[in-house]
Amino acid sequence: MQQDMQISGKKQMRAGAHSASAARVGRPPAVSVQAIVAAAIELGLDTVTFKQIADRLGVAQATLYRHVHNRDELVRLAAFQITLARRLPDGEHEHWSALAERYAESLFEAFVGEPQLIAELLRGRLGPHAEVDILEQFVEALGEHGFTINESASLFHSLGMLTIGAASGAIGLNASLQNGEPWHRLMRTTLAERDEDELPHARAVLTNIAESSLLIDWRGALRALLAGIAVSRGEKLPVRAPRAARSS
Secondary structure, eight states: OHHHHHHHHHHHHHHHHHHHHHHHHHSOOSSOHHHHHHHHHHHOTTTOOHHHHHHHHTSOHHHHHTTOOSHHHHHHHHHHHHHHHOOOOOOTTSOHHHHHHHHHHHHHHHHHHOTHHHHHHHTTOSOSTTHHHHHHHHHHHHHTTTOOHHHHHHHHHHHHHHHHHHHHHHHHHHHHHHTTOOHHHHHHHHHHTSOTTSOHHHHHHHTTOOGGGGGTTHHHHHHHHHHHHHHHTTOOOOOOOOGGGSOO
Protein backbone atom coordinates (compact mmCIF):
# COMPACT_ATOMS: atom_id res chain seq x y z
CA MET A 1 0.00 0.00 0.00
CA GLN A 2 2.77 2.37 0.99
CA GLN A 3 4.70 1.39 -2.14
CA ASP A 4 1.63 2.15 -4.30
CA MET A 5 1.32 5.59 -2.68
CA GLN A 6 5.00 6.31 -3.37
CA ILE A 7 4.62 5.31 -7.03
CA SER A 8 1.49 7.43 -7.34
CA GLY A 9 3.24 10.39 -5.73
CA LYS A 10 6.18 10.12 -8.12
CA LYS A 11 3.80 10.03 -11.08
CA GLN A 12 2.05 13.15 -9.83
CA MET A 13 5.39 14.93 -9.37
CA ARG A 14 6.47 13.97 -12.89
CA ALA A 15 3.12 15.12 -14.26
CA GLY A 16 3.39 18.40 -12.37
CA ALA A 17 6.94 18.95 -13.64
CA HIS A 18 5.81 18.17 -17.18
CA SER A 19 2.95 20.67 -16.87
CA ALA A 20 5.28 23.35 -15.50
CA SER A 21 7.73 22.66 -18.30
CA ALA A 22 4.97 22.90 -20.88
CA ALA A 23 3.81 26.17 -19.34
CA ARG A 24 7.33 27.58 -19.52
CA VAL A 25 7.68 26.56 -23.14
CA GLY A 26 4.37 28.16 -23.97
CA ARG A 27 5.16 31.49 -22.32
CA PRO A 28 6.24 34.41 -24.49
CA PRO A 29 9.94 35.23 -24.01
CA ALA A 30 10.83 38.03 -21.62
CA VAL A 31 12.58 39.84 -24.48
CA SER A 32 12.62 39.55 -28.27
CA VAL A 33 15.28 39.95 -30.95
CA GLN A 34 13.46 43.07 -32.15
CA ALA A 35 13.62 44.61 -28.68
CA ILE A 36 17.34 43.81 -28.37
CA VAL A 37 18.12 45.32 -31.77
CA ALA A 38 16.04 48.42 -31.04
CA ALA A 39 17.87 48.96 -27.75
CA ALA A 40 21.24 48.52 -29.44
CA ILE A 41 20.40 51.12 -32.08
CA GLU A 42 19.14 53.54 -29.46
CA LEU A 43 22.30 53.14 -27.37
CA GLY A 44 24.58 53.41 -30.43
CA LEU A 45 26.10 50.47 -32.30
CA ASP A 46 29.63 51.85 -32.16
CA THR A 47 30.14 51.24 -28.43
CA VAL A 48 27.08 49.36 -27.20
CA THR A 49 27.62 46.38 -24.89
CA PHE A 50 25.38 43.49 -23.93
CA LYS A 51 25.40 44.75 -20.35
CA GLN A 52 24.04 48.12 -21.44
CA ILE A 53 21.29 46.42 -23.45
CA ALA A 54 20.42 44.08 -20.58
CA ASP A 55 20.21 47.03 -18.17
CA ARG A 56 18.01 48.96 -20.62
CA LEU A 57 15.62 46.02 -21.06
CA GLY A 58 15.70 44.96 -17.42
CA VAL A 59 16.88 41.41 -18.07
CA ALA A 60 19.99 39.35 -17.39
CA GLN A 61 22.73 39.24 -20.01
CA ALA A 62 22.23 35.49 -20.32
CA THR A 63 18.72 36.17 -21.59
CA LEU A 64 20.12 38.18 -24.50
CA TYR A 65 22.42 35.36 -25.57
CA ARG A 66 19.41 33.09 -26.04
CA HIS A 67 18.33 35.35 -28.90
CA VAL A 68 21.59 36.86 -30.24
CA HIS A 69 24.75 34.78 -30.06
CA ASN A 70 27.36 37.56 -30.00
CA ARG A 71 27.97 41.24 -30.63
CA ASP A 72 28.88 40.73 -34.29
CA GLU A 73 25.53 39.10 -34.95
CA LEU A 74 23.78 41.89 -33.07
CA VAL A 75 25.49 44.58 -35.18
CA ARG A 76 24.59 42.78 -38.41
CA LEU A 77 20.95 42.53 -37.37
CA ALA A 78 20.88 46.19 -36.38
CA ALA A 79 22.60 47.26 -39.59
CA PHE A 80 20.04 45.33 -41.58
CA GLN A 81 17.19 47.03 -39.74
CA ILE A 82 18.72 50.50 -40.16
CA THR A 83 19.16 49.96 -43.89
CA LEU A 84 15.63 48.69 -44.31
CA ALA A 85 14.32 51.75 -42.52
CA ARG A 86 16.13 54.01 -44.98
CA ARG A 87 13.40 54.23 -47.60
CA LEU A 88 13.55 56.32 -50.74
CA PRO A 89 11.93 59.74 -50.43
CA ASP A 90 8.81 60.38 -52.44
CA GLY A 91 10.00 62.03 -55.64
CA GLU A 92 7.04 61.60 -57.97
CA HIS A 93 6.88 65.30 -58.84
CA GLU A 94 10.62 66.01 -58.64
CA HIS A 95 13.42 65.97 -61.17
CA TRP A 96 15.24 62.63 -61.12
CA SER A 97 18.44 64.32 -59.90
CA ALA A 98 16.67 65.58 -56.77
CA LEU A 99 15.60 62.05 -55.91
CA ALA A 100 19.11 60.72 -56.50
CA GLU A 101 20.64 63.51 -54.42
CA ARG A 102 18.33 62.94 -51.48
CA TYR A 103 18.94 59.19 -51.63
CA ALA A 104 22.70 59.81 -51.48
CA GLU A 105 22.28 62.17 -48.53
CA SER A 106 20.17 59.63 -46.63
CA LEU A 107 22.82 56.97 -47.23
CA PHE A 108 25.56 59.35 -46.07
CA GLU A 109 23.64 60.18 -42.91
CA ALA A 110 23.00 56.49 -42.18
CA PHE A 111 26.71 55.62 -42.28
CA VAL A 112 27.93 58.73 -40.45
CA GLY A 113 25.24 58.21 -37.80
CA GLU A 114 26.41 54.63 -37.21
CA PRO A 115 30.16 54.37 -37.96
CA GLN A 116 30.05 50.67 -37.06
CA LEU A 117 28.25 50.07 -40.35
CA ILE A 118 31.42 51.01 -42.26
CA ALA A 119 33.39 48.46 -40.24
CA GLU A 120 30.79 45.80 -40.96
CA LEU A 121 30.89 46.70 -44.66
CA LEU A 122 34.67 46.34 -44.75
CA ARG A 123 34.36 42.92 -43.15
CA GLY A 124 31.89 41.85 -45.81
CA ARG A 125 29.11 41.40 -43.27
CA LEU A 126 26.54 43.75 -44.76
CA GLY A 127 24.80 41.43 -47.16
CA PRO A 128 22.50 42.33 -50.06
CA HIS A 129 19.29 41.61 -48.13
CA ALA A 130 18.32 45.23 -47.61
CA GLU A 131 20.14 46.66 -50.62
CA VAL A 132 17.95 44.76 -53.09
CA ASP A 133 14.82 46.37 -51.63
CA ILE A 134 16.27 49.86 -52.01
CA LEU A 135 17.55 49.03 -55.49
CA GLU A 136 14.10 47.86 -56.52
CA GLN A 137 12.56 51.16 -55.39
CA PHE A 138 15.31 53.19 -57.03
CA VAL A 139 15.04 51.48 -60.42
CA GLU A 140 11.26 51.78 -60.37
CA ALA A 141 11.38 55.48 -59.45
CA LEU A 142 13.93 56.39 -62.13
CA GLY A 143 12.06 54.31 -64.70
CA GLU A 144 9.28 56.87 -64.43
CA HIS A 145 11.81 59.47 -65.61
CA GLY A 146 12.84 57.48 -68.68
CA PHE A 147 15.85 55.62 -67.26
CA THR A 148 16.48 52.04 -68.39
CA ILE A 149 17.07 49.38 -65.76
CA ASN A 150 20.81 49.35 -66.51
CA GLU A 151 21.05 53.15 -66.36
CA SER A 152 19.25 53.20 -63.01
CA ALA A 153 21.41 50.42 -61.58
CA SER A 154 24.61 52.15 -62.76
CA LEU A 155 23.59 55.40 -61.06
CA PHE A 156 22.57 53.52 -57.92
CA HIS A 157 25.99 51.91 -57.55
CA SER A 158 27.83 55.14 -58.44
CA LEU A 159 25.93 56.95 -55.69
CA GLY A 160 26.84 54.18 -53.25
CA MET A 161 30.57 54.31 -54.02
CA LEU A 162 30.72 58.12 -53.81
CA THR A 163 28.64 58.37 -50.66
CA ILE A 164 30.35 55.60 -48.70
CA GLY A 165 33.73 57.15 -49.48
CA ALA A 166 32.46 60.54 -48.29
CA ALA A 167 31.00 58.99 -45.14
CA SER A 168 34.31 57.27 -44.34
CA GLY A 169 36.10 60.62 -44.56
CA ALA A 170 33.52 62.33 -42.37
CA ILE A 171 33.74 59.56 -39.78
CA GLY A 172 37.53 59.92 -39.69
CA LEU A 173 37.25 63.69 -39.29
CA ASN A 174 34.73 63.34 -36.47
CA ALA A 175 36.98 60.81 -34.74
CA SER A 176 39.98 63.15 -34.95
CA LEU A 177 37.95 65.91 -33.31
CA GLN A 178 36.74 63.58 -30.56
CA ASN A 179 40.30 62.40 -29.94
CA GLY A 180 41.46 65.98 -29.47
CA GLU A 181 43.55 65.90 -32.67
CA PRO A 182 41.62 68.05 -35.15
CA TRP A 183 42.59 67.80 -38.79
CA HIS A 184 43.74 71.42 -39.06
CA ARG A 185 46.12 71.06 -36.13
CA LEU A 186 47.63 67.90 -37.57
CA MET A 187 47.96 69.53 -40.99
CA ARG A 188 49.74 72.58 -39.56
CA THR A 189 52.13 70.28 -37.71
CA THR A 190 52.80 68.27 -40.84
CA LEU A 191 53.50 71.34 -42.97
CA ALA A 192 55.70 72.87 -40.27
CA GLU A 193 57.89 69.77 -40.33
CA ARG A 194 58.70 70.40 -43.99
CA ASP A 195 60.84 73.16 -45.48
CA GLU A 196 58.95 76.37 -46.21
CA ASP A 197 59.60 76.10 -49.94
CA GLU A 198 58.26 72.55 -50.09
CA LEU A 199 54.69 71.66 -51.08
CA PRO A 200 53.64 75.12 -52.31
CA HIS A 201 50.55 73.81 -54.09
CA ALA A 202 49.48 71.63 -51.19
CA ARG A 203 49.94 74.55 -48.80
CA ALA A 204 47.85 76.83 -51.01
CA VAL A 205 45.02 74.32 -51.11
CA LEU A 206 45.03 72.92 -47.60
CA THR A 207 45.43 76.19 -45.72
CA ASN A 208 42.29 77.57 -47.37
CA ILE A 209 39.98 74.64 -46.62
CA ALA A 210 37.62 75.14 -43.71
CA GLU A 211 37.53 72.01 -41.57
CA SER A 212 33.73 71.99 -41.49
CA SER A 213 33.60 72.05 -45.28
CA LEU A 214 35.14 68.58 -45.41
CA LEU A 215 31.81 67.23 -44.24
CA ILE A 216 29.79 68.77 -47.06
CA ASP A 217 32.13 69.20 -50.05
CA TRP A 218 31.33 65.68 -51.20
CA ARG A 219 28.03 67.05 -52.46
CA GLY A 220 29.96 69.00 -55.07
CA ALA A 221 31.28 65.71 -56.43
CA LEU A 222 27.75 64.33 -56.28
CA ARG A 223 26.44 67.28 -58.25
CA ALA A 224 29.18 66.81 -60.87
CA LEU A 225 28.22 63.15 -61.23
CA LEU A 226 24.57 64.02 -61.76
CA ALA A 227 25.43 66.82 -64.18
CA GLY A 228 27.43 64.41 -66.32
CA ILE A 229 24.52 61.99 -66.47
CA ALA A 230 22.16 64.83 -67.36
CA VAL A 231 24.42 65.87 -70.26
CA SER A 232 24.51 62.31 -71.57
CA ARG A 233 20.71 62.41 -71.60
CA GLY A 234 20.61 65.73 -73.41
CA GLU A 235 19.39 67.51 -70.28
CA LYS A 236 20.55 70.19 -67.92
CA LEU A 237 20.28 69.96 -64.17
CA PRO A 238 17.77 72.33 -62.59
CA VAL A 239 19.18 75.14 -60.48
CA ARG A 240 19.59 73.88 -56.95
CA ALA A 241 18.28 75.93 -54.05
CA PRO A 242 20.80 76.90 -51.36
CA ARG A 243 21.10 74.28 -48.61
CA ALA A 244 19.73 76.62 -45.96
CA ALA A 245 16.56 77.08 -47.99
CA ARG A 246 16.04 73.39 -48.63
CA SER A 247 14.19 71.12 -46.24
CA SER A 248 16.38 68.72 -44.32
